[in-house]
Amino acid sequence: MAPDAHRGSGPSGPGQGSRIGVGAGGEPLIHPEVHLDGLRERHDASVDHAGTFNEAVEAIRESQRRGFRVTTNTTFFNTGAPQTVREVLDFLNDDLRVDQMMISPAYAYWKAPDQEHFLGVEQTRQLFRQAFADGHRRRWRLNHSPLFLDFLEGKADFSGTAWGIPELLGLRLAAPLLPDERQLRQHLQGAHQDHRLAGVRAGSDPRCANSMAHCGYEPTAVLATMGR
Secondary structure (H helix, E strand, C coil): CCCCCCCCCCCCCCCCEEEEEEECCCCCEEEEEEEECCHHHHHHHHCCCCCCCHHHHHHHHHHHHHHCCCCEEEECCCCCCCCHHHHHHHHHHHHCCEEEEEEECCCCCCCCCCCCCCCCCCHHHHHHHCCCCCCCCHHHHHHCHHHHHHHCCCCCCCCCCCCCCCCCCCEEECCCCCCHHHHHHHCCCCCCCCCCCCHHHHHHCHCCCCCCCCCHHHHHHHHHHCCC
């Protein structure tokens, strides 16, 4: 998080959460993060609640008016197309002018009640390769490492890093999104010096065969950037 982010919390709204970072002096910093899965029709259908898109946009604008740094998180499903990816990211980047945007293909975790609309690995690569073409990837203010974006396009291949993203109330089981308590206990006890515990590549484990979610593969991309 940028060191000049404001403390406090922004106005609440549907699909909105908070991100916590550390300022230049070590103090905790919080900024609103709003989840938008598309433009009005697509987002409202995604959350199954009419009017949510308008409320989320209003929350973004009010947060900006109050001086908060605002980021977004957008999940894409197999109902999307390169043009719809571009449309929502253009809207967030150019119209709303949010500070940064996170993107992720919907991850087919084993407990999800709807298993029909997740992207497969090859579908994901094709979707983002086409959406990023013609200089769009460089133009958008994406909150990702270049190697993770390469991963989405199929230009890089990574193993998932389980529990790679810390949260306020613990460690997230990131990717491969598996209910493996043994690995979690070993991780918390420091039994593994290499935090890439899962070692599962996209498409290689039937329980998370289509997962390319940023929560699991962005940490690996960051480690690769650092030469680890």
